[in-house]
Amino acid sequence: MRFEGVEKRYARQGAAPLQALQGVSFDIQPGEFFGLLGPNGAGKTTLISLLAGLARASAGRIEVMGHEVVSDYAAARRALGIVPQELVFDPFFSVRETLRIQSGYFGLRRNEAWIDELLEALGLADKAGANMRQLSGGMKRRVLVAQALVHRPPVIVLDEPTAGVDVELRQTLWAFISRLNRAGHTVLLTTHYLEEAEALCHRIAMLKQGRVVALDRTAALLAGAAHPVLRFKTDDALPAALAAQARVTGRTVQLPAREVHGIETLLASLRQAGVRIEDLEIGRADLEDVFLGLMAAQAPEAGR
Numbered sequence: 001m002r003f004e005g006v007e008k009r010y011a012r013q014g015a016a017p018l019q020a021l022q023g024v025s026f027d028i029q030p031g032e033f034f035g036l037l038g039p040n041g042a043g044k045t046t047l048i049s050l051l052a053g054l055a056r057a058s059a060g061r062i063e064v065m066g067h068e069v070v071s072d073y074a075a076a077r078r079a080l081g082i083v084p085q086e087l088v089f090d091p092f093f094s095v096r097e098t099l100r101i102q103s104g105y106f107g108l109r110r111n112e113a114w115i116d117e118l119l120e121a122l123g124l125a126d127k128a129g130a131n132m133r134q135l136s137g138g139m140k141r142r143v144l145v146a147q148a149l150v151h152r153p154p155v156i157v158l159d160e161p162t163a164g165v166d167v168e169l170r171q172t173l174w175a176f177i178s179r180l181n182r183a184g185h186t187v188l189l190t191t192h193y194l195e196e197a198e199a200l201c202h203r204i205a206m207l208k209q210g211r212v213v214a215l216d217r218t219a220a221l222l223a224g225a226a227h228p229v230l231r232f233k234t235d236d237a238l239p240a241a242l243a244a245q246a247r248v249t250g251r252t253v254q255l256p257a258r259e260v261h262g263i264e265t266l267l268a269s270l271r272q273a274g275v276r277i278e279d280l281e282i283g284r285a286d287l288e289d290v291f292l293g294l295m296a297a298q299a300p301e302a303g304r
């Protein structure tokens with residue numbers, strides 16, 4: 001898969017066009033598990049809709065398995081299995097009918113064995129006869145995954161597949177997608193769950209305001225942020241200097257320490273400020289730290 005100088009501008013009434021993607025270029029190797037990360041509005045979904053041929057790039061080109069997505073649309077589309085972010089279904093069909101209809105779009109007549117395998121792998125076997133409107137949101141999402149895979153595409157694209165889904169479905173989904181990846185399928189994943197990207201992706205591109213701001217092997221991105229961190233719980237307010245660098249989730253606070261003896265300095269500052277701490281641990285930086293660091297480092301650009 002190749003993105004070459006991809007640009008996308010959206011026209012806006014009474015305002016300058018919105019530049020959603022600017023000069024995005026990168027390759028994804030066959031068989032790779034690739035993560036596309038970025039904050040809300042970074043352009044991830046836009047890039048996927050260009051890849052899927054649902055929207056046209058303002059400039060640049062995109063190829064999937066050697067097929068350019070506009071001039072060679074049918075072949076490119078056939079190579080892709082796309083799990084969209086939004087749950088859109090015809091409520092009157094059953095799960096099995098939905099998958100048969102999707103097979104029909106790709107001209108596949110005898111696809112029952114694979115449909116059964118998909119239903120089984122995604123924990124949908126006992127829901128095959130249920131109407132789509134009877135399914136819970138999580139079950140619908142499973143059908144969306146099955147639907148994307150019905151034609152056995154070599155490239156699987158997942159746009160935030162685990163947004164709002166429970167732990168069980170996440171595990172089912174990742175076990176299945178990892179199995180397909182080991183069997184040679186290329187996977188492109190967008191997610192807001194950085195621990196998921198860290199666990200699954202070989203390489204990661206980070207998008208910010210329509211540009212690629214980092215692209216590397218996951219291990220290399222993490223190595224770049226190898227500083228230790230101090231994690232603890234507290235009910236007290238942090239002094240301003242520490243609050244500015246803290247990552248706070250509820251009562252849990254994480255502070256970066258530049259070097260190991262930086263931990264001592266941090267603890268001294270906390271003690272001096274009278275911050276009472278519990279459950280203290282020393283850990284290493286994770287992908288979220290890399291991500292937050294990169295997002296903070298790049299100043300916002302004009303025209304956005």
Ligand SMILES: Nc1ncnc2c1ncn2[C@@H]1O[C@H](COP(=O)(O)OP(=O)(O)OP(=O)(O)O)[C@@H](O)[C@H]1O
Pocket residue numbers: 010011018020038039040041042043044045046047
């Ligand atoms: N059809 C559209 N018309 C106009 N602007 C759009 C359209 N689709 C997206 N945008 C704008 O383009 C920018 C990129 O949006 P996009 O949905 O690609 O981001 P994203 O990275 O997928 O975000 P999220 O994490 O919230 O899904 C945003 O500023 C968005 O408002």
